[in-house]
Amino acid sequence: MEKGEIKKNLIAIVGNDGLLTDTLMRDHTSFRVGGAADFLVLPETPEQLTAVLAFCRKSGEPFYLMGNGSNLLVRDGGYRGIMIKTRAMDAISVKGTQLSIEAGAMLRKAAAVALDHHLSGMAFASGIPGSVGGAVVMNAGAYGGEMQDIVESIEVVTERGEYKKIPGNACHFGYRKSIIQENPWTILRINLGLSPGDYNTIKSEMDDFNRRRREKQPLDMPSAGSTFRRPEGFFAGKLVQDAGFKGYRVGGAQVSEKHSGFVVNAGGATAEDILTLIKTIQDGVKKQFGVELKTEVIVIGEV
Ligand SMILES: Cc1cc2nc3c(=O)[nH]c(=O)nc-3n(C[C@H](O)[C@H](O)[C@H](O)COP(=O)(O)OP(=O)(O)OC[C@H]3O[C@@H](n4cnc5c(N)ncnc54)[C@H](O)[C@@H]3O)c2cc1C
Missing domain, CATH: 3.30.465.10 (Uridine Diphospho-n-acetylenolpyruvylglucosamine Reductase; domain 3)
Structure with missing residues (x-):
């Protein structure tokens, strides 16, 4: 469907104030990274949300539903399609x-x-x-x-x-x-x-x-909380620290000095910096301790 047509349909459901276009996802996620989403819809009620979902499914447009974006890493290329954020639906x-x-x-x-x-x-x-x-x-x-x-x-x-x-x-x-x-x-x-x-x-x-x-916890720095899931029998933060990654940096991404289980945006990080750092940690921990660290953070969007 053409962009203008999508916009018209979404505004009919959520009104002008409930729709943002080409909006940077770094302004909507706790990691403060991520490129632009074509559309960001902010339904205010469960009825509006249901109607937005019905439109997305009927039109075949790609969509993704997010809450507060505190466990999400959106890549630097942003999101092609309709991002739905539930934050305004809060009774x-x-x-x-x-x-x-x-x-x-x-x-x-x-x-x-x-x-x-x-x-x-x-x-x-x-x-x-x-x-x-x-x-x-x-x-x-x-x-x-x-x-x-x-x-x-x-x-x-x-x-x-x-x-x-x-x-x-x-x-x-x-x-x-x-x-x-x-x-x-x-x-x-x-x-x-x-x-x-x-x-x-x-x-x-x-x-x-x-x-x-x-x-x-490093609450003064943008992050998505614990970066890794807790591997059985271990603590992710301790493995990261014991592997020598405390404070380790890739570009603007850093393993927190305060808590090694948190990768933080230490200033100007790109999603690529964060993903490269995550991969480096995963490889290092696997090599030293034979443990596979899986991410708790959910990664979406375009490179
Ligand atoms: C500083 C910091 C501290 C944190 N501490 C903790 C902690 O102590 N414990 C903990 O468990 N987590 C923690 N987190 C991680 C995060 O806050 C939680 O995972 C939180 O529950 C994610 O909620 P959200 O609304 O931000 O979800 P999002 O990150 O927006 O989305 C997470 C997933 O839920 C889906 N989703 C969201 N809403 C809906 C919906 N209505 N219907 C269907 N799917 C939906 C999304 O599609 C996505 O897959 C922390 C994060 C930060 C930044």
Whole structure:
């Protein structure tokens, strides 16, 4: 379909303010790298998102759905097609001990709402800079908690445009994985089951986790969090450090001096710098310790 025609169709769904064209993905990802996407759509409701997906599928245009871009590395050539970002779709409602959350709401915001309602179970997630949808896809976790502990159900739209409600125990959660990684489905809404708690206890738990995070992680530098998945029986950061890569640089990409499990953008990095550094680390760790490091970060886009 011609670009002007795509634009007209998308504006009909999300309005002028909900569509950006030729926009740099470095402005939409936590790594602060990545070339331009032809279109970036920002639906504000699950209905708008469903309509955008239906248009993409019907027109055959390539599309990619992202949350807050905190686990994504977009290559320097950008993305040819329609990038859909859920961040503006962020309503949260509370019923008793249940939170019903639109997929683009930030974990930080959901954790703050839970705290306001004296609900415990989300402290582990309060410092993870992702959307709740992205966190379910990745089964994000920290400090002994994971999304699978609190997901009661998710509401998704399938590749055929059908609506499905999936109970948490059928989401195939595992270490940084979920049923969404096995199927071309989109999460519209997440229902979390929390427990009644004491405001001050929950607040001090959150403060403690966030203090530990600030002490250990290079939060002052752009990154996508842990670059590598935890290999069985090892810690990725320790392997990277023991292989001598702490502080190692390729162009503007660097292994953090503070935490070797994080590759950071130390200033002006390109996606190519980051990918070259990742490959160098993988080769070095394999050669020295015989362990294959797999990336947790998801790589998309054109070279
Ligand atoms: C400083 C820092 C610290 C971090 N700490 C942690 C941590 O402690 N623990 C942890 O687990 N992670 C951590 N991360 C990684 C990241 O924040 C999580 O993986 C997060 O859950 C990703 O959410 P997102 O919305 O940014 O997803 P994105 O990066 O935008 O997307 C991730 C994947 O989810 C898919 N996706 C997103 N939304 C939807 C949806 N609604 N429906 C279907 N698919 C969707 C995307 O297509 C993509 O495949 C950290 C990252 C940073 C930058």
